Amino acid sequence: MIDLMVHLLFLLLLPPLLMGIINKTKAGFAGRRGAPLLQRYYDILKLLRKGMVLSATTTWVFQAGPLITLIAVLLAGLLVPLGSSPALFSFTGDFLLFAYLFGLARFFTTSAALDTGSAFEGMGASREVTFAVLTEPAMFFAFLVLARLSASLSLAGMLHSRFVALDYPGSVAPMVMILLGLFIVFLAENSRIPVDDPTTHLELTMIHEVMVLDHSGPLLGVIEYASALKFFVLGSVLINIVMPLYTDRPWLNWLMFTSGMIGLAFLVGTIESITGRLRLPRVPALLIVAVLLCSSAFVILLR
Amino acid sequence: MNQQSAKLAAIANGEAISLNEIPFLELLDFQQTISSGVNRGQRVSALFGAATAEPELTFLYVVLADDEENHLHVGRTEVKGASFPSLTPHCPQVHLFEREIAEQFGLKAIGHPWFKPVRYCHSWTGRDAWERPAEAAIQPAVGDFYRVAGEQVHEVAVGPVHAGVIEPGHFRFQCHGEEVMHLEIALGFQHRGVEKALSGGPDARSLHLIETLAGDTTIGHTIAYAQIIEALSHTQKPVRAQALRGIALELERLANHVGDLGALAGDVGFLPTASFCGRIRGEFLNLTAYLCGNRFGRGLVQPGGVGFDLDQRGIEEMLRRIEILRKESSDAINLLWENQSVMARFEDTGRLAETLAVELGIVGPAGRASGLMRDVRYDHPSGIFRFAQMPISTYDSGDVFGRAYVRWMEIQQSIAFIVEQLKNLPAGKVRLLPGALQSETLAVALSEGWRGEICQVALTDAGGRFARYKIVDPSFHNWFALAQVLRNQEISDFPLCNKSFNLSYCGHDL
Numbered sequence: 001m002i003d004l005m006v007h008l009l010f011l012l013l014l015p016p017l018l019m020g021i022i023n024k025t026k027a028g029f030a031g032r033r034g035a036p037l038l039q040r041y042y043d044i045l046k047l048l049r050k051g052m053v054l055s056a057t058t059t060w061v062f063q064a065g066p067l068i069t070l071i072a073v074l075l076a077g078l079l080v081p082l083g084s085s086p087a088l089f090s091f092t093g094d095f096l097l098f099a100y101l102f103g104l105a106r107f108f109t110t111s112a113a114l115d116t117g118s119a120f121e122g123m124g125a126s127r128e129v130t131f132a133v134l135t136e137p138a139m140f141f142a143f144l145v146l147a148r149l150s151a152s153l154s155l156a157g158m159l160h161s162r163f164v165a166l167d168y169p170g171s172v173a174p175m176v177m178i179l180l181g182l183f184i185v186f187l188a189e190n191s192r193i194p195v196d197d198p199t200t201h202l203e204l205t206m207i208h209e210v211m212v213l214d215h216s217g218p219l220l221g222v223i224e225y226a227s228a229l230k231f232f233v234l235g236s237v238l239i240n241i242v243m244p245l246y247t248d249r250p251w252l253n254w255l256m257f258t259s260g261m262i263g264l265a266f267l268v269g270t271i272e273s274i275t276g277r278l279r280l281p282r283v284p285a286l287l288i289v290a291v292l293l294c295s296s297a298f299v300i301l302l303r
Numbered sequence: 304m305n306q307q308s309a310k311l312a313a314i315a316n317g318e319a320i321s322l323n324e325i326p327f328l329e330l331l332d333f334q335q336t337i338s339s340g341v342n343r344g345q346r347v348s349a350l351f352g353a354a355t356a357e358p359e360l361t362f363l364y365v366v367l368a369d370d371e372e373n374h375l376h377v378g379r380t381e382v383k384g385a386s387f388p389s390l391t392p393h394c395p396q397v398h399l400f401e402r403e404i405a406e407q408f409g410l411k412a413i414g415h416p417w418f419k420p421v422r423y424c425h426s427w428t429g430r431d432a433w434e435r436p437a438e439a440a441i442q443p444a445v446g447d448f449y450r451v452a453g454e455q456v457h458e459v460a461v462g463p464v465h466a467g468v469i470e471p472g473h474f475r476f477q478c479h480g481e482e483v484m485h486l487e488i489a490l491g492f493q494h495r496g497v498e499k500a501l502s503g504g505p506d507a508r509s510l511h512l513i514e515t516l517a518g519d520t521t522i523g524h525t526i527a528y529a530q531i532i533e534a535l536s537h538t539q540k541p542v543r544a545q546a547l548r549g550i551a552l553e554l555e556r557l558a559n560h561v562g563d564l565g566a567l568a569g570d571v572g573f574l575p576t577a578s579f580c581g582r583i584r585g586e587f588l589n590l591t592a593y594l595c596g597n598r599f600g601r602g603l604v605q606p607g608g609v610g611f612d613l614d615q616r617g618i619e620e621m622l623r624r625i626e627i628l629r630k631e632s633s634d635a636i637n638l639l640w641e642n643q644s645v646m647a648r649f650e651d652t653g654r655l656a657e658t659l660a661v662e663l664g665i666v667g668p669a670g671r672a673s674g675l676m677r678d679v680r681y682d683h684p685s686g687i688f689r690f691a692q693m694p695i696s697t698y699d700s701g702d703v704f705g706r707a708y709v710r711w712m713e714i715q716q717s718i719a720f721i722v723e724q725l726k727n728l729p730a731g732k733v734r735l736l737p738g739a740l741q742s743e744t745l746a747v748a749l750s751e752g753w754r755g756e757i758c759q760v761a762l763t764d765a766g767g768r769f770a771r772y773k774i775v776d777p778s779f780h781n782w783f784a785l786a787q788v789l790r791n792q793e794i795s796d797f798p799l800c801n802k803s804f805n806l807s808y809c810g811h812d813l
Binding site: 026029030031032119120122123193194197199200201202203204205213272273274275276277278279280281282 | 459460467642793797
């Protein structure tokens with residue numbers, strides 16, 4: 001019971017902190033002091049208190065987009081095991097729901113973008129769905145590998161059992177491969193460098209940011225929060241794969257999980273500090289690498 | 304030289320010539336002389352109109368730069384009535400000059416392939432080349448744009464309000480998917496009427512108008528202006544002042560080039576160089592502030608010399624700071640060339656072919672990155688550059704990498720130049736007050752601003768006041784090159800291409 005409470009608390013409160021850690025890391029590499037760690041919380045609270053400008057050309061879709069995205073990502077967050085907690089609810093095949101909750105979020109984000117009728121937002125939506133075509137199969141192949149190794153068809157079973165590589169030497173290679181593949185998917189889904197640049201102000205190069213250009217005030221706050229949440233939920237899948245060795249002490253499990261998430265944010269910040277962005281037409285090539293890694297992992301496992 | 308250029312008067316950079324010594328040609332002869340000069344490798348530095356006492360008569364003046372022979376050719380002609388045949392189909396370099404003449408004097412350029420206003424303002428003569436009513440307001444970027452039609456072709460309009468804090472300009476892309484088929488740039492949002500405000504001068508405002516033509520090129524423009532006044536008043540500026548001007552000009556180049564390289568890194572999401580260069584740019588600006596108290600060098604260059612001197616302690620302090628900056632900028636910028644992800648973005652993006660650069664008369668680092676040996680400091684040296692030669696830094700790729708790398712080479716040369724000048728600063732005064740200006744005279748001054756050639760031309764009236772003051776900012780030549788390199792590029796690479804040119808809106812709009 002306590003674990004479930006902690007699960008909810010972490011899910012709701014922790015994500016903006018990770019954004020702060022990424023930005024601190026980037027500032028450190030650049031020789032700057034950077035914004036406070038808690039800046040994203042301040043930003044979201046500030047936005048929620050603000051007024052909102054709505055374009056006359058938009059419809060309810062424009063306003064529903066961010067809200068449905070937030071709900072979808074929150075629901076997905078209930079399906080993954082975090083730290084010492086198994087998922088809040090779990091059933092056979094819930095990984096399909098997990099994947100398509102993100103699909104639903106994407107559908108509404110892009111629809112809200114198209115709803116504005118702006119040329120920029122249309123371009124952003126087109127890029128977003130083009131890349132999603134490649135991230136989705138990579139994610140499914142990775143889940144298939146996990147399902148086979150854990151003999152379970154629920155996320156809780158796949159990610160929160162002690163099957164792991166250690167028991168079965170043949171599974172080390174597939175695990176490493178899906179980990180790399182999922183990491184690429186993770187960067188792409190969260191619009192991080194090298195796929196997208198979350199800090200750019202150049203509207204013609206953006207993918208995610210350009211789709212939310214017309215949102216303001218509370219809706220923008222919801223979008224900021226949902227994107228931090230998405231980072232947290234997808235990141236927790238990675239952390240569960242890297243650190244499946246849970247101890248009997250819940251506090252230690254939570255500590256391990258939290259430090260894992262902080263480490264992940266630090267890693268993302270480091271990557272963003274030392275590499276540039278890919279040229280947009282090259283992004284699919286990177287995503288195809290992710291698909292190939294995950295599908296080959298599955299093939300190796302089947303043999 | 305053959306007879307074609309003998310038709311024009313040859314003068315050097317920073318020289319004045321009496322108006323009646325300037326050869327007067329018939330319009331067609333004038334145009335032929337321009338186009339044959341351009342065919343022989345000369346450049347149109349300026350082509351502009353000047354009103355006369357008769358409303359039906361407009362004079363046109365041309366300044367052709369001959370980089371090989373190191374002098375300038377000046378000529379004039381007259382246009383009767385409200386139109387003239389366009390030279391653009393035979394000599395593309397003059398396309399924007401002709402549009403400007405049409406806009407300022409209400410003269411139709413018959414046969415111009417893309418006859419549109421430049422800055423969207425009313426003409427000075429009351430005539431209008433597009434027959435717009437005189438009382439109607441003219442809005443920038445309103446009107447027809449080049450359009451591509453067809454399935455999956457879409458139009459993207461960017462600006463004049465941008466997502467970043469930059470100057471206003473309107474960009475109209477015709478795209479097929481992510482690929483740009485054509486880009487048209489409409490400027491004029493920053494038009495303040497500087498040329499008009501300068502006529503009747505020089506007065507107390509003139510220098511300040513020049514200083515704020517393009518805020519990031521204050522030194523480059525004020526040097527050209529000072530040269531004009533000095534040429535017209537026969538003032539011999541002190542050699543110490545010349546050296547200090549050279550130092551300030553190179554500091555301005557350093558600050559902007561370093562800032563540009565940082566911004567290029569930022570555009571591809573490469574943070575270390577972006578952050579370091581942002582700070583180092585500030586340090587170079589602070590050096591200019593150390594010279595004169597203003598980071599952009601306002602008040603430093605004055606007609607007749609400079610407004611501020613440097614004592615021995617100041618020289619040592621500047622040398623000390625420059626040595627630190629030499630190391631820091633080298634560390635920060637070399638990260639770019641070593642990083643594969645950055646190079647993958649820079650190389651082969653926004654390629655400007657040498658032939659196109661020649662045809663359009665591209666100046667500055669953008670031209671030099673396409674292999675053009677063009678640098679006013681070398682080709683038409685004035686001031687300190689007659690004594691201390693600056694080598695030309697060129698590259699042959701013409702892409703974003705070329706434009707970035709030329710900047711880096713120039714940064715190194717500028718630092719070496721400043722150190723050398725500081726160590727050998729000539730003694731003496733820093734300013735002589737210029738006297739009255741010679742009447743009925745034309746003076747031309749070129750200076751190599753960090754974006755490229757700045758050309759200023761002044762015509763004085765019988766009383767020694769400016770009858771016409773013409774300013775050509777390097778951006779005026781180069782904006783069209785940006786539109787050209789975008790063809791068949793990814794639209795997502797536009798910001799990177801744009802930054803690699805980093806052109807001035809206010810310098811163009813005047």
